[in-house]
Amino acid sequence: MKFRLISAKELDATLVARWAELRSQSIIYDCPYYSPAFTTIIANARDDVRILVVEDAGVVVGIWPFHALSSFRAVSVGDFLADYQGPVCDASLKLHIADALSAMQCRYFSFNHMPSGLGKFSQYAWTNSQSHILDLTGGFEAYAQRLTEMRDASLLKKVATNERKLSKKFGELRFELQSSSDTDFAALIAGKRDQFQRTVGAEHDIFRLDWVRQVMDEIRAANAPDFAGMLSTLYAGDTLIAAHFGMRSGKVMHYWFPWYHTDFAEHSPGLILLTQCARHAAQTGITMIDLGRGDQPYKLRFATGANQLCEGAVSSPAILSSLQAGLYHAKQKLKASSLGQHLRKLRQTAR
Structure with missing residues (x-):
């Protein structure tokens, strides 16, 4: 096995084509974060992006984009923006972590959105989590049927009721799955800030x-079949009441930055927005909306499945990540203790 470290600028058409072939070997790689376009965009904005190319018998069997934060530490490409992390590898690859870290010229690689089934990373996890998904296979009505059977049979009825109330009170509802409005994008960013x-x-x-x-x-400017930004908007009359910015890769949409106008909170515009995204995305051929990690109530209400994730670190020597794991668990115990709850209240009061 041979390792080669390159910059994002050295990513040529041959390697991009091989990257696409490797992505096709696992459905987890359908996520936009594993697209070479995502890595390229991140590299345009940050000069610390590196790509580890893994070869076996002259064939590329793994591609691992990351940030070289220092000579000691590295993180997945996209840093805290990345809701999915890790290398894109051939299904048969048995990656030796210590050798990979040496080739990456670092000693410590941390992760918090690593798919649990990806390589050996779950062996080094401190904790586990889920990324909830909407399975749109078969279209929106098929999803709605699955949702009714698995979750709350009345959820979509409640959403429809709120749609009627909003329309009656504030004007006709208008939804756009792929908006090109600079004004709406600016409003979304301002709202999220x-x-x-x-x-x-x-x-x-x-x-x-x-x-x-x-x-x-x-990302917003990207518009290719294998990678595109998506700005979705919901209007009541002439007022923007909710919006979302995310990404699409093939048939997978990643729900990333939703926002709604708090003046309309009574009518749950955020839930209407997600419902409309699902309905219209299914019509364009999208078969999955990934809501990202976390157990927020709206995710639990709309999800019909989940991808398993893990958080931890790999290091060379291994004791470095073991020590960090110990610190992580000690911190979690403190948070759950009465002292931790008291400190949290003090912090909230001081804010």
Whole structure:
């Protein structure tokens, strides 16, 4: 097995074609984050993107894009923007982690959105999570039937009731799955920034970062069958009441940054937005909407399945990630303790 480290600028047509072949070997790779276009866009905004190419007998069997944060640490390409992480590999590849880290010129690689079935990474996980999905196979009505059988039979009826109430009170509802409006995109970003600042603090507003805004702009401009940005909007009369920005790759849509106008919260515009996205996306041939990691109530209500994820780290020597795992579990115990709850209240009061 041979390793070759390249920059994103060295990614040529032959390697991109092989990347596509490797993606076709597993449905988990249908996710937009595993597209070479996503890596290229991230590399346009950040100069620390590297790609580890794994070869066996002269054939490329693995491609692993990442950020070289330092000579010690690396993370998956996209950093905290990446809802799916890890290498794109041939199904038969038995990747030796220590050798890979050496070739990446780092000692420590952390992950928090790694598919549990991808390689050996689950062996190094500290905790597990899920990325909930809407299975649109067979169209929206087939999804609705599955949802009724698995979850809340009245959910979509409630959404339809709120649609009628909104329309009657504020004007006709208009939904667009793929909007090209600069004004609507700016409103969505402004709304998300306000949400971040209100709920988690200004320091967690990711859109304050230049490279994040550049990535959003370039993804929005992308419009190819294997990778495209998607801006979806919901209007009541002349007022934008909800919007979403995400990505599509083939038949998979990733639900990324939803927002709704809080003045209309009484009528659940966010739930209407997701329902309309599902209905219209199914009409375009999309068979899955991935809601991303987390157990927020709206995800649990709409999901008909889930992809299993894990969080942890790999290192060389292995004791480095073992020590970090110990710190992680100690921190989780503190959070769950009465002291942790008290400290959390103090922090919220001080904010």
